Amino acid sequence: MNSFKKRFGLILAICATLTLSTAYAETGTQTVQETEEGPVLAPIKTDEPTADRIQQLEDIAMYYYWHGGDLKKAEEEIFKGITLKGKYDVVEAAYKEATVLEPHNTDLKISLASTQIIQKKVSEALATYRQILNLEPDNFNANLLYGVYSKINGDEKAYKQSVSKLRQIDNHKTKEFLQKFEVTEGILKTKLNTSVPGKLPAKDHAIVILGYALADDGTMREPLIERLKAGLAVAKQYPNSKIIVTGGVPKEGVTEAEAMNEWLIGNGIAKERIIMENKATDTVENALFTTAILQKEGLKDVTLVTSASHMRRGLTTFYEASRFYDEMNAVNTNRAFTNMVYLDYPSIEEAQKVTKDETLVIYRDLLRTSGIWQYPGMQR
Structure with missing residues (x-):
């Protein structure tokens, strides 16, 4: 109970810092300072057990x-198709401090590297x-992550060395991941x-429409409205298809x-046609939680609708989630995927080009969907 109270107090204190401009706010044994540039970690105290300090970080x-x-800003700096909106410099600083407090902890280092990947700091990761x-x-997992991100960073030699090492560690598992990568390379060429x-x-x-972060007042932003318009066009042409709307951040x-x-x-769709998936917090969970619904409802093929x-x-992510659910339930749905997009590029020709930044995000989410958490024990 004391641990819970301490952690709850920590979160309340962090929330309080968002209304401050210059003062330090106490967060248990750690402080966060709000500056004109944003929140930064203050020097950590040393009068608490190491485990408590790491947990608070x-x-x-x-x-x-x-x-x-x-x-x-996140879409401009990270990737247009991403809706994450945290303060990743603060996340990175917290994990760097945690790895100093416990340099033996591999999970803390994985979390640090994941935050560096989010920020496109591939060399640092x-x-x-x-x-x-x-x-x-x-x-x-470390060999796999190192190999994949080395390849995306242009180091084919390091990738091949990682694959060789992975085969020595677990050849069967390595073959499975290589198959996932092959599927993903095909998806990159999707029309x-x-x-x-x-x-x-x-x-x-099923017509599956992917969500997009709502505005703070609970209204829908333009990308989500445009996705809905695209989904509505499909729904009108195929009136027998169920519609799944997925997105749970309130x-x-x-x-x-x-x-x-x-x-x-x-806009005229019968409510009986619509199934709500309202737990997902990101694209990976869109895929995992919606695939569970597809299995439950006996829905086979999918038209995915998004930007x-x-x-x-x-x-x-949906291909990988479908593969996983098939394996878990010992079935072969042979699910077919089609797509319908809201064009958020100046032209379709530009939309078809796959950038390094997009490739980085795609492989990151593939690995997450396959069960490798970005932040082990904390966040998928």
């Missing part, structure tokens, strides 16, 4: 993973993974549809799925 990291950032591998040469696809299945077909008590559901009903900048990542 992780709590700070997770708070700022979710809060304090600007969505538009690779150096962090290398520290792990120096200490634990047979760490499968994006700005018109409703033809000849979609008349039976057991604003003013309203989730993305609830807002989407209300909009669709207001063009988000579609390849969405398809990657």
Whole structure:
């Protein structure tokens, strides 16, 4: 109970810092300072047990993973198709401090590297993974992450060396990941549809519309409204298809799925056609939680609807989630995916180009969907 009270007090104190401009706010044994540039970690105290200090640093990291950032800025600086909006410099600082307090802890280093990846600091992340591998040469996940991000960073030699090492550690598991990568490379070449696809299945077909972060007042932003318009076009042409709206982060008590559901009903869709998935907090959870619904409802094929900048990542996570659920339930759904996009690029030609930044985000979410958490024990 004391531990719970301390952690709850920590979060309240962190929230309080968001209303301050210059003063330090106490957060248990750690402080966060609000400056004109944003929140920064203050010097840590040394009169608490190490475990408590590390836990508080992780709590700070997770708070700022979710809060304090600007969505538009995040899309400009990280990747257009991403909706994360935390203060990742603070998250990184917290995990750096935690790894100093406990340099033996591999999970803390994984979390630090993940935050560096989010910020596109690939070289720094690779150096962090290398520290792990120096200490634990047979760490499968660290070898995998190091290899994948090395390849994206243009180091094919390091990738091949990692694959060779992975085969030595667990050849079967390595083959499975190589198959996932092959599927993903195919998805990167997917033709994006700005018109409703033809000849979609008349039976057991679902239109899945992916959510987008709501404004603070609970209203839908333009990208989500445009996704709904695209989904509505598909729904009108295929009236027998179920519609799944997915997105669970609430604003003013309203989730993305609830807002989407209300909009669709207001635009003539019968409420009986709509299924709400209102627990997902990001694309990976969109895929995992929606696939569970597909299995439960006996829905086979899917037309995925989202922004063009988000579609390849969405398809990657849904393919992997579908593969996993098939394996878990010992079935072979042979699920087919089609797509319909809201074009958030100047032209379809530009939308078809896959940048290094997009590739980084796609592979990061593939690995997360496959069960490798960004922040072990804390955040998928």
